[in-house]
Amino acid sequence: xxxxxxxxxxxxxxxxxxLAYAQGARLDTDTEPDKLVKTHCCFCGQQCGIQLKVxxxxxxxxxxxxxxxxNKGMLCPKGVKRYLQSGHPDRLLTAYERDEKSPSGFRAMxxxxxxxxxxxxxxxxQTQYGKxxxxxxxxxxxxxxxxxxxxxxxxxxxxxxxxxxNGRLCMxxxxxxxxxxxxxxxxxxxxxxxxxxxxxxxxxxxxxxxxPITTDYVWQARExxxxxxxxxxxxxxxxxxxxxxxxVKPGRDIALFNGVLQLMIENDWLDHDFIDNHTVGFEALAExxxxxxxxxxxxxxxxxxxxxRQAAExxxxxxxxxxxxxRGIEHHSHGVQNVLGAINIVLASGRIGRPYCGYGTxxxxxxxxxxxxxxxxxxxxxxGRDLGNPEHREHIAKIWDMDVNDMPQPGVDAYExxxxxxxxxxxxxxxxxxxxxxxxxxxxxxxxxxxxLEFFVSIDFFMNETARQADIVLPGSLHEEDExxxxxLEGRVIKINKAVECPGDAKEDWKxxxxxxxxxxxxxxxxxxxxxxxxxxxxxxxxxxxxxxxGISYEKIEKxxxxxxxxxxxxxxxxxxxxxxxxxxxxxxxxxPFYFPDGKARFNVAPYTPPAExxxxxxxxxxxxxxxxxxxLSGTQTRRIGPLVDQYPEPRLELHPQLADKLGIADNxxxxxxxxxxDATIRAMVVRTIRPDTVFMPYHWAGRKSxxxxxxxxxxxISKIPEYKVCAVKVRKADGPPEYDGVLEPQQ
Amino acid sequence: MSVPAKLEFFxxxxxxxxxxxxxxxxxxxxxxxxxxxxxxxxxxxxxxTQTVPVVCLHCDSxxxxxxxxxxxxxxTGDGVVQTARKPRCIACNNCVLAxxxxxxxxxxxAELMMKCDMCYDRTSEGLKPMCASVCPxxxxxxxxxxxxxxxxxxxxxxxxxxFGHQQITTKVNVMVPRxxxxxxxxxxxxxxxxxxxxxxxxxxxxxxx
Numbered sequence: 001x002x003x004x005x006x007x008x009x010x011x012x013x014x015x016x017x018x019l020a021y022a023q024g025a026r027l028d029t030d031t032e033p034d035k036l037v038k039t040h041c042c043f044c045g046q047q048c049g050i051q052l053k054v055x056x057x058x059x060x061x062x063x064x065x066x067x068x069x070x071n072k073g074m075l076c077p078k079g080v081k082r083y084l085q086s087g088h089p090d091r092l093l094t095a096y097e098r099d100e101k102s103p104s105g106f107r108a109m110x111x112x113x114x115x116x117x118x119x120x121x122x123x124x125x126q127t128q129y130g131k132x133x134x135x136x137x138x139x140x141x142x143x144x145x146x147x148x149x150x151x152x153x154x155x156x157x158x159x160x161x162x163x164x165x166n167g168r169l170c171m172x173x174x175x176x177x178x179x180x181x182x183x184x185x186x187x188x189x190x191x192x193x194x195x196x197x198x199x200x201x202x203x204x205x206x207x208x209x210x211x212p213i214t215t216d217y218v219w220q221a222r223e224x225x226x227x228x229x230x231x232x233x234x235x236x237x238x239x240x241x242x243x244x245x246x247x248v249k250p251g252r253d254i255a256l257f258n259g260v261l262q263l264m265i266e267n268d269w270l271d272h273d274f275i276d277n278h279t280v281g282f283e284a285l286a287e288x289x290x291x292x293x294x295x296x297x298x299x300x301x302x303x304x305x306x307x308x309r310q311a312a313e314x315x316x317x318x319x320x321x322x323x324x325x326x327r328g329i330e331h332h333s334h335g336v337q338n339v340l341g342a343i344n345i346v347l348a349s350g351r352i353g354r355p356y357c358g359y360g361t362x363x364x365x366x367x368x369x370x371x372x373x374x375x376x377x378x379x380x381x382x383x384g385r386d387l388g389n390p391e392h393r394e395h396i397a398k399i400w401d402m403d404v405n406d407m408p409q410p411g412v413d414a415y416e417x418x419x420x421x422x423x424x425x426x427x428x429x430x431x432x433x434x435x436x437x438x439x440x441x442x443x444x445x446x447x448x449x450x451x452x453l454e455f456f457v458s459i460d461f462f463m464n465e466t467a468r469q470a471d472i473v474l475p476g477s478l479h480e481e482d483e484x485x486x487x488x489l490e491g492r493v494i495k496i497n498k499a500v501e502c503p504g505d506a507k508e509d510w511k512x513x514x515x516x517x518x519x520x521x522x523x524x525x526x527x528x529x530x531x532x533x534x535x536x537x538x539x540x541x542x543x544x545x546x547x548x549x550x551g552i553s554y555e556k557i558e559k560x561x562x563x564x565x566x567x568x569x570x571x572x573x574x575x576x577x578x579x580x581x582x583x584x585x586x587x588x589x590x591x592x593p594f595y596f597p598d599g600k601a602r603f604n605v606a607p608y609t610p611p612a613e614x615x616x617x618x619x620x621x622x623x624x625x626x627x628x629x630x631x632x633l634s635g636t637q638t639r640r641i642g643p644l645v646d647q648y649p650e651p652r653l654e655l656h657p658q659l660a661d662k663l664g665i666a667d668n669x670x671x672x673x674x675x676x677x678x679d680a681t682i683r684a685m686v687v688r689t690i691r692p693d694t695v696f697m698p699y700h701w702a703g704r705k706s707x708x709x710x711x712x713x714x715x716x717x718i719s720k721i722p723e724y725k726v727c728a729v730k731v732r733k734a735d736g737p738p739e740y741d742g743v744l745e746p747q748q
Numbered sequence: 749m750s751v752p753a754k755l756e757f758f759x760x761x762x763x764x765x766x767x768x769x770x771x772x773x774x775x776x777x778x779x780x781x782x783x784x785x786x787x788x789x790x791x792x793x794x795x796x797t798q799t800v801p802v803v804c805l806h807c808d809s810x811x812x813x814x815x816x817x818x819x820x821x822x823x824t825g826d827g828v829v830q831t832a833r834k835p836r837c838i839a840c841n842n843c844v845l846a847x848x849x850x851x852x853x854x855x856x857x858a859e860l861m862m863k864c865d866m867c868y869d870r871t872s873e874g875l876k877p878m879c880a881s882v883c884p885x886x887x888x889x890x891x892x893x894x895x896x897x898x899x900x901x902x903x904x905x906x907x908x909x910x911f912g913h914q915q916i917t918t919k920v921n922v923m924v925p926r927x928x929x930x931x932x933x934x935x936x937x938x939x940x941x942x943x944x945x946x947x948x949x950x951x952x953x954x955x956x957x
Contacts, residue, residue: 077772208765212884515877
């Protein structure tokens with residue numbers, strides 16, 4: 001069905017990505033905006049406060065929001081230029097349906113007809129093949145209200161097990177690790193605890209490019225004398241001036257954590273009181289890590305023995321500390337084990353639940369935290385509850401006023417959904433806020449699976465590479481066209497405010513979902529009139545759960561500049577720091593600060609296993625992927641913003657001069673990178689800031705420029721996160737420029 | 749309105765992460781909308797991620813103004829050296845060539861020298877300039893000297909520079925390690941001839957293998 005037109009150039013000509021630059025009112029120096037709207041950035045998990053300047057229903061610029069405590073006016077280049085997405089020439093203003101005869105592959109259709117068609121196809125597929133034959137892919141850049149609606153849509157309206165979200169590519173390893181160790185999945189501290197930590201440990205987090213505002217927190221700690229340890233295969237900008245840089249070989253982080261713990265034990269750099277009173281499982285772990293001598297750790301991690309000893313001493317002897325990690329240790333087929341390894345050295349130090357003693361995972365997407373709590377994950381119900389837990393099912397079924405027997409059982413992860421398409425078990429799909437054709441590994445397979453669907457509908461504001469494959473495209477809402485909450489990387493719930501109305505036939509995403517439910521004649525539970533109504537129901541649904549939002553009103557968020565969950569009642573101020581001595585939670589019920597019945601944290605044995613694909617004679621080089629500062633994720637938005645594209649126009653392959661010399665490659669040469677799954681020809685960037693056995697490619701581009709043509713679809717057995725950070729490739733100087741050179745613009 | 753005397757600009761290259769938020773935000777300021785006038789120098793990407801942001805240092809005796817044949821460049825009473833005045837600027841490029849810091853830029857389309865004016869519309873009202881507002885690493889900071897001393901005990905502000913025999917004092921401060929002195933190195937001090945500057949040892953850089 002949903003096959004792309006032969007000539008993608010015509011699709012690009014009509015739908016972009018084209019570049020927007022400031023012009024007209026955006027350049028006039030004397031234009032007074034109609035209003036300034038206090039809201040947040042539409043991109044990463046930090047959710048910086050920003051004020052949008054609005055003139056004639058268009059966002060024309062920004063003004064720093066100095067009072068918002070997290071970023072105090074600071075922004076990265078993406079936040080500065082995000083206003084250029086408003087009123088963009090590529091903005092979808094109507095619904096579209098596939099038209100094989102149209103050169104662009106689509107023709108415009110009325111919104112109502114599109115909704116009817118979607119409803120009738122869902123009904124047909126579910127009637128013919130069963131309820132689970134229709135699947136949903138959702139996203140963690142949606143507001144929490146929208147993610148709650150997506151959960152209801154799947155679990156009550158369509159009664160399909162098969163919903164999952166793009167946080168599967170992002171936060172699930174951290175989430176699973178945190179749940180295993182702490183019983184709860186949230187950064188343990190607000191970032192304010194970074195400021196006076198004595199040691200900052202940063203593993204697999206390119207903070208300067210992916211969470212730039214966090215840099216100031218780290219630097220501020222350093223000004224007060226903090227030592228900064230950075231573990232990364234590349235000397236990223238945050239690593240440039242750190243006190244200790246550990247150039248870990250991609251995929252070997254757990255060995256480092258085990259090795260550091262072994263040295264902590266050997267030198268008795270342990271908090272015995274904390275271990276004895278607040279944890280279980282230390283002895284088994286100690287026994288396991290005894291094998292991780294500095295020599296063995298060095299051999300596996302590729303880090304000098306001296307560096308490992310220094311790190312252990314810095315970490316072991318500190319009295320306060322903050323450990324942060326991100327996708328660098330999580331995007332692995334053993335991502336959960338890496339996370340557990342990191343948590344083990346935190347717990348062994350006893351430095352958690354106190355001022356300046358912190359731990360946190362840096363979320364990727366805007367609502368990376370809130371988007372993983374309220375029901376759009378394949379095994380989840382609102383309030384961080386489990387779809388497989390009978391008590392939890394009863395609780396939510398009651399709130400939704402549905403028969404619990406109609407509630408589906410847990411489904412499968414996003415990639416497995418595609419494999420089910422392959423097996424013929426899934427025939428239809430609705431996708432929102434997810435661009436799997438760019439963002440999933442081995443994306444040639446992804447494209448084929450979308451082609452295999454009988455019916456595919458995409459809700460989006462731009463015709464991204466995934467929407468291009470849809471049978472119907474529904475025009476959804478941009479960030480500034482709706483209101484709602486998101487939970488940022490500290491666990492702070494903040495409020496997105498509407499700046500402009502949806503243009504043309506475009507609608508707020510939750511309204512589109514409700515319109516589909518109505519057309520299906522399954523309106524029950526879908527008569528919300530506003531995000532506030534959704535929010536108020538969500539607060540009730542989350543009450544008593546681990547992620548308790550009951551006491552968080554829109555008014556309280558505004559008054560307090562955000563509210564940290566858990567916040568179980570109206571008079572509760574919220575909880576910036578988890579696990580404080582004497583704190584109460586609904587699992588431990590006063591037995592201790594951690595979210596287990598005994599109130600104790602868990603040490604977990606985290607054995608080392610190599611990556612799914614190790615290098616060999618044929619594919620001798622490690623490929624690792626990541627981000628650049630001016631681009632965001634699959635680039636649906638940032639590849640349409642001119643100044644951001646100009647800053648880093650096209651993907652480049654970073655490689656060390658030692659490797660480049662061996663391969664006869666000079667800076668800026670066209671090089672061909674090949675894995676067992678695909679290849680890409682891009683320009684080389686020869687730098688001494690990367691391990692010589694590793695090459696790096698950013699993943700924001702589509703088609704033949706996409707890094708995910710090469711990556712492997714191996715997944716962590718627990719979290720199901722894909723192994724984006726390691727696969728085996730070969731690299732050579734290309735015979736000539738790629739076919740796209742001179743044909744496509746950089747962003748296309 | 750003028751820039752309050754207690755508010756000063758501080759640049760600290762050791763903090764810079766090269767994200768270009770300053771470059772992007774500079775073009776959003778109402779006094780020079782659409783024109784980014786800050787420079788972000790990439791030192792040598794092959795070797796390091798080091799980058800250095802450079803705003804106009806706003807010299808006490810601005811060389812750009814001194815060499816301007818049309819008297820187009822003015823310093824306001826608060827010490828901010830302004831972009832050339834349009835009716836006077838003859839686009840001769842003297843200022844571009846003479847500035848020891850390489851700040852002024854010639855906008856050939858407008859036939860006008862443009863330079864960082866410290867976001868005069870903002871700073872003259874007590875607001876932070878765009879670059880220092882957004883800078884995620886606060887390599888660019890705008891505030892009081894007291895705040896700076898409290899927040900950054902490891903470094904100190906320097907505003908005295910030496911170019912050959914020209915001594916320059918600037919309104920903008922560059923953060924340097926606290927222990928360092930504002931001395932300058934004369935190349936002749938390491939030559940096998942009579943020294944004209946202070947006698948020092950230069951560390952010879954090793955050849956790259």
